[in-house]
Amino acid sequence: MNSRERVLTTFDHQEPDRIPFDLGSVQVTGIHEIAYRNLRRVLGLPETAVPLCDTIQQLAAVEDDVVERLGIDLRGLYPLNSHNWDIVEEDGGDNWVYRDEWGITHHRPKDGGLYYGIAQVPLPTLSITANDIAHHPWPDMGATWRVDGLREQAQQYRAAGYAVVLKDAFAGIFEFAQRVVGMENLLMMMSMEAKAAGLLFDKMLALKVDYWQTALTELGDVVDVVTYADDYGTQISQLISPAMFRKQIKPRVAQLFALQAKLAPHAKRFFHSDGNIRPLIPDFIEMGVDILNPVQGTAVGMEPAELKRQYGQDLIFWGGGVDTQGVLPSGTPQEVKDDVRRNIEALAPGGGYIFNTVHNIQADVPPENILAMWEALQEYGAY
Numbered sequence: 001m002n003s004r005e006r007v008l009t010t011f012d013h014q015e016p017d018r019i020p021f022d023l024g025s026v027q028v029t030g031i032h033e034i035a036y037r038n039l040r041r042v043l044g045l046p047e048t049a050v051p052l053c054d055t056i057q058q059l060a061a062v063e064d065d066v067v068e069r070l071g072i073d074l075r076g077l078y079p080l081n082s083h084n085w086d087i088v089e090e091d092g093g094d095n096w097v098y099r100d101e102w103g104i105t106h107h108r109p110k111d112g113g114l115y116y117g118i119a120q121v122p123l124p125t126l127s128i129t130a131n132d133i134a135h136h137p138w139p140d141m142g143a144t145w146r147v148d149g150l151r152e153q154a155q156q157y158r159a160a161g162y163a164v165v166l167k168d169a170f171a172g173i174f175e176f177a178q179r180v181v182g183m184e185n186l187l188m189m190m191s192m193e194a195k196a197a198g199l200l201f202d203k204m205l206a207l208k209v210d211y212w213q214t215a216l217t218e219l220g221d222v223v224d225v226v227t228y229a230d231d232y233g234t235q236i237s238q239l240i241s242p243a244m245f246r247k248q249i250k251p252r253v254a255q256l257f258a259l260q261a262k263l264a265p266h267a268k269r270f271f272h273s274d275g276n277i278r279p280l281i282p283d284f285i286e287m288g289v290d291i292l293n294p295v296q297g298t299a300v301g302m303e304p305a306e307l308k309r310q311y312g313q314d315l316i317f318w319g320g321g322v323d324t325q326g327v328l329p330s331g332t333p334q335e336v337k338d339d340v341r342r343n344i345e346a347l348a349p350g351g352g353y354i355f356n357t358v359h360n361i362q363a364d365v366p367p368e369n370i371l372a373m374w375e376a377l378q379e380y381g382a383y
Contacts (some may be wrong), residue, residue: 002161003073007224010351011268011290011316019348019381022318022356024062025076025165026227027054027083028272028293029319029356032114034363035370036060042367043069054083055098056106056116059360070374074165074354075157077223079146079215081169082139095119101139102170104179114363121182126189127196128181133203141169142210147218154222165225165270169211172230173204173256174240174249180204190240190248197248205252209259216263225291226260226267228253233275236300242279250283257288270318274359276300281307285314294358295320297343304346317347318354322373328357329365333372340376348381355381
């Protein structure tokens with residue numbers, strides 16, 4: 001059974017020979033370049049000029065020798081976008097400064113800065129207008145150059161036996177609207193100026209439709225997974241009420257997923273949201289979500305065994321393999337292995353599970369703990 005066969009079997013809610021393993025096929029299942037360099041070292045692999053697949057998050061593009069050594073089953077296609085293309089870092093005194101194609105200004109501290117954060121949004125307003133939207137210089141998300149070369153890359157991955165994941169070109173409708181006007185402004189707008197918020201959400205949807213129309217016209221027949229990432233959860237509850245989500249966000253995302261299903265009917269739809277999203281999971285299923293990531297088991301209401309029991313027949317779970325906030329960076333190798341075992345026992349039975357961490361492996365994770373995670377997957381991940 002090769003990697004793609006293994007993944008497709010688990011997508012069918014059947015048990016393959018072992019649990020499929022992902023590291024870095026998406027920008028939410030990856031590894032910080034510092035942790036990646038340390039991992040290469042303990043694996044006995046040569047030092048390299050580590051390529052980045054996401055400069056904002058400083059995520060490593062996982063190289064072929066690591067893929068082969070760890071038995072990674074999925075490979076990602078990364079379109080050109082503001083996280084990996086035309087990045088010019090300027091000297092801003094205490095910070096490195098980058099202004100992207102959306103007009104968003106990002107800062108990364110020179111002293112110990114591990115990734116970029118947003119310092120200035122392009123349209124800081126409490127009530128966006130149709131005129132604001134019409135005159136803002138939005139990037140061309142439907143440009144064919146964004147996916148140049150990805151078909152050949154996908155065909156090479158397929159020929160080598162991997163499952164292929166096509167990444168979205170920018171964050172979800174709700175999350176990216178925050179990056180355009182500011183999080184506080186957007187939440188106030190959704191509460192007090194819903195019509196104005198709707199104008200912005202409609203623009204985000206139109207830009208996503210442009211991208212996916214281009215990308216899937218070119219790649220729809222050679223990819224196994226398409227992705228969407230939009231964070232709605234906190235550790236305890238949700239950023240917006242379920243009622244607000246259902247009225248303002250859900251219909252637009254459902255429209256986008258319908259387009260993906262039309263253009264790539266055989267590809268599974270991967271949906272990422274951190275935190276407690278338990279009340280929204282039935283809505284995700286109604287929208288056409290096939291895969292839920294990252295399964296943040298430490299958040300309220302997100303107990304892996306309960307999620308598997310209630311939704312395992314409807315959803316593929318991707319992630320949740322080990323707690324990346326506490327256990328993976330701070331636990332002992334044995335504590336890491338114990339956490340992996342518990343999560344596998346909860347999520348893996350009957351198939352429908354891809355192993356990955358709860359979001360990206362950060363810079364402070366000891367390489368010994370990453371190896372302990374992988375060793376536990378080898379020990380407990382066979383069916």
